[in-house]
Amino acid sequence: MTTKFKFNCTGTDGKARTGVISTPRGDIRTPAFMPVGTAATVKAMLPENVRATGADILLGNTYHLMLRPTAERIDRLGGLHKFMNWDRPILTDSGGFQVMSLNELRKMSEDGVTFKSHIDGSKHVLTPERSMEIQRLLGSDIVMCFDECTPFPATEQESLRSMQLSMRWAARSRAAFGDRPGYALFGIQQGSVFRDQRAESAEALRSIEFEGYAVGGLAVGEGQGLMFEVLDYAPDMLPVDKPRYLMGVGKPDDIVGAVQRGIDMFDCVLPSRSGRTGQAFTRRGVVNIKNARHIDDPRPLDSDCTCPCCSSYSRAYLNHVFRAQEIISSMLITWHNLHYYQELMAGIRAAIAQGQLDNFVKDFHEKRAEGDIEPL
Numbered sequence: 035m036t037t038k039f040k041f042n043c044t045g046t047d048g049k050a051r052t053g054v055i056s057t058p059r060g061d062i063r064t065p066a067f068m069p070v071g072t073a074a075t076v077k078a079m080l081p082e083n084v085r086a087t088g089a090d091i092l093l094g095n096t097y098h099l100m101l102r103p104t105a106e107r108i109d110r111l112g113g114l115h116k117f118m119n120w121d122r123p124i125l126t127d128s129g130g131f132q133v134m135s136l137n138e139l140r141k142m143s144e145d146g147v148t149f150k151s152h153i154d155g156s157k158h159v160l161t162p163e164r165s166m167e168i169q170r171l172l173g174s175d176i177v178m179c180f181d182e183c184t185p186f187p188a189t190e191q192e193s194l195r196s197m198q199l200s201m202r203w204a205a206r207s208r209a210a211f212g213d214r215p216g217y218a219l220f221g222i223q224q225g226s227v228f229r230d231q232r233a234e235s236a237e238a239l240r241s242i243e244f245e246g247y248a249v250g251g252l253a254v255g256e257g258q259g260l261m262f263e264v265l266d267y268a269p270d271m272l273p274v275d276k277p278r279y280l281m282g283v284g285k286p287d288d289i290v291g292a293v294q295r296g297i298d299m300f301d302c303v304l305p306s307r308s309g310r311t312g313q314a315f316t317r318r319g320v321v322n323i324k325n326a327r328h329i330d331d332p333r334p335l336d337s338d339c340t341c342p343c344c345s346s347y348s349r350a351y352l353n354h355v356f357r358a359q360e361i362i363s364s365m366l367i368t369w370h371n372l373h374y375y376q377e378l379m380a381g382i383r384a385a386i387a388q389g390q391l392d393n394f395v396k397d398f399h400e401k402r403a404e405g406d407i408e409p410l
Contacts, residue, residue, distance in 0.1 A: 039175075039218040039245050041277045041298075045387040049269070049296040052386040055246075055277055057175050058216040059115070060122045062090040064277065065293050065382055067375045068125060068301040073098050074108075074118040077306050078364040079372065081120045087341070087369070088376030091123040091176075093301045096168050097132035101151050101158070105171035113173030125176035125301075127281070128165045128207075128222075131183045142182070144199070162206035174217070176246065179207040181222045184251045193226035200224045200250075201238040208242050218245035220279060223272065226251055227264055236271035247272040248279040249297070253288070262291055269296035286315060286378055287402070290395055293382055305375050309368030312356045316374065317401045321349075323367065328353040341373035342366075 041064075043053040055062040069076045069084055072095045076084050084092065094114055099105060108117050115121055130147075140149040146161030165180035181200035184193050204221050211219045221239035225231030239247060249268050252261045261283075269278050279299035280292050289300050305315065312324040316336040321328075323335075334344035335352070343352075343366040355363040385394035 037216055039216060041246070041275065043275075045389075047386045047389050047391040048294065050293050050382075050386050050391050051296065051298060052383045053298070055298075057123045057218070059175055060090065062123055062299075063379075063383060064298040065289075065379055065386075066090060066299050067289065067379045068093045068299065069372055069375075070095075070301055070303045070306065071118065071120075071124075072303070073102070074114060076368075076372075078309060078361075078368040079306070081118060083369060084120075084372060085122070087372040088380060089372070091125060092120055094118075094124055094126045094172065094174065095129070095132065096126050096165060096172075096178075097129035097160075099126075099172060100129065100160075100168050101153055105168040109171040109173075113171075115173055123175040124173070126169045126172055126174040126178065128169070128178040128180040129160055130165075130181045131282070144202075146180070146203075147182075162203045163210040166207055166210040170211075170214075176218045176220060177211060178220050178248065179204045179222050179244075181224060181250060183254065184224055184226050186226065186251075186254045186256045188226050190228055190231075193224075193228055194231055197224040197226070197231050197235050201235060204239060205242055208244070220244055220246040220248050220277075222248045222250040222281070223268060224251045225268075227256060227260055229264075229267060232264065232268045233271055236268075240273060244276070246277040246279060246299075248281050250281050252280065253282045253284055258288060258291070261288070262295065265292055265295040265297065286375070287399075289378070290382070290398055293386075294391065294395065305371035306368045309371045310364045312352075312363070312367065314352075314367050314374075315371050316406070318404055318406045319402050321406055323349060323352045323356050323363075325353075335367075335370055336374070339370065339373065339377075341370045343370040343373075 037058040039057055041055050043051050045052045053064050068091050069089050071092045108114055111117050140147050148159050162180040169177040180203050182196050184196040221244040223235045225235045277298045280297045283300050284302050314321040314335045328349040331349035336344055385391045
């Protein structure tokens with residue numbers, strides 16, 4: 035790889051930024067939403083269809099891929115890009131969140147985490163060094179430091195211990211990552227909802243130096259209000275010339291509010307998971323397609339949407355195939371949801387570039403407040 039990894043901010047509006055992250059596998063327009071391909075697939079979608087929605091980058095999951103089919107097997111088969119037929123950038127998380135959320139019996143130490151597979155009960159050890167090795171074997175373009183995702187709620191002392199451990203792991207991750215031109219390693223700020231701890235974490239990460247920085251430890255149950263309170267100051271503590279990534283977020287209004295507070299990158303399983311449960315995101319809020327009121331409804335999910343689902347299929351049809359448990363239900367609604375998210379990001383980018391973000395946000399909230407009232 036010869037192209038350097040770099041972030042170029044091309045416009046601002048308040049704290050909000052728009053720009054381009056350049057990578058050897060292509061540009062990432064920011065603010066960016068990354069669809070989640072946990073096990074080397076965005077569920078119910080072909081890679082080329084994900085790209086057609088406007089996605090510049092996907093997210094893969096270290097924890098799940100290390101267990102099945104294993105990073106070593108993916109490496110032998112040519113790397114994750116070839117394996118899943120996605121030739122653009124891929125970001126992989128470190129596995130730390132899944133170790134916390136899927137393994138109640140995990141054992142933490144200074145070295146790392148020992149846990150049992152949720153698939154077959156086999157024993158595994160994940161350390162900063164092993165996490166870097168796995169992500170290198172996968173061929174990830176953007177690699178995340180190994181950290182402990184501090185649970186919420188946590189006492190000030192519990193949060194401090196967790197944050198400081200993650201900072202020591204961040205230094206080990208940086209050393210293990212090595213010199214890899216064209217690839218990027220992101221540090222992860224921790225500190226829960228404690229401002230002084232967020233500052234200490236940011237200082238530690240800045241001293242280590244990373245190609246990008248994530249705000250971690252949010253969207254873990256604290257609620258939008260408290261999350262926004264932290265985002266009012268946490269991104270400002272990170273380098274202004276590097277991309278800022280809010281991990282695991284989120285709902286459309288979470289994304290809009292976080293962009294206003296200086297966040298550049300997002301990921302969430304919500305568009306695809308909701309697609310499989312019959313929930314569609316539209317400009318006027320969420321449509322639950324399983325509701326009986328859609329049985330005879332000839333309208334599309336969203337009359338202003340140009341996705342294949344809205345262009346060719348009615349709510350009545352979607353209601354039918356969802357109730358009949360047909361696979362096409364997940365395919366169509368997921369496609370629509372991913373299209374909606376990418377269209378939202380494109381609108382945000384254009385609004386920032388034009389200095390019109392406040393008007394965009396006002397219109398966004400007004401339409402959602404109207405509800406699903408389009409006439410039949």
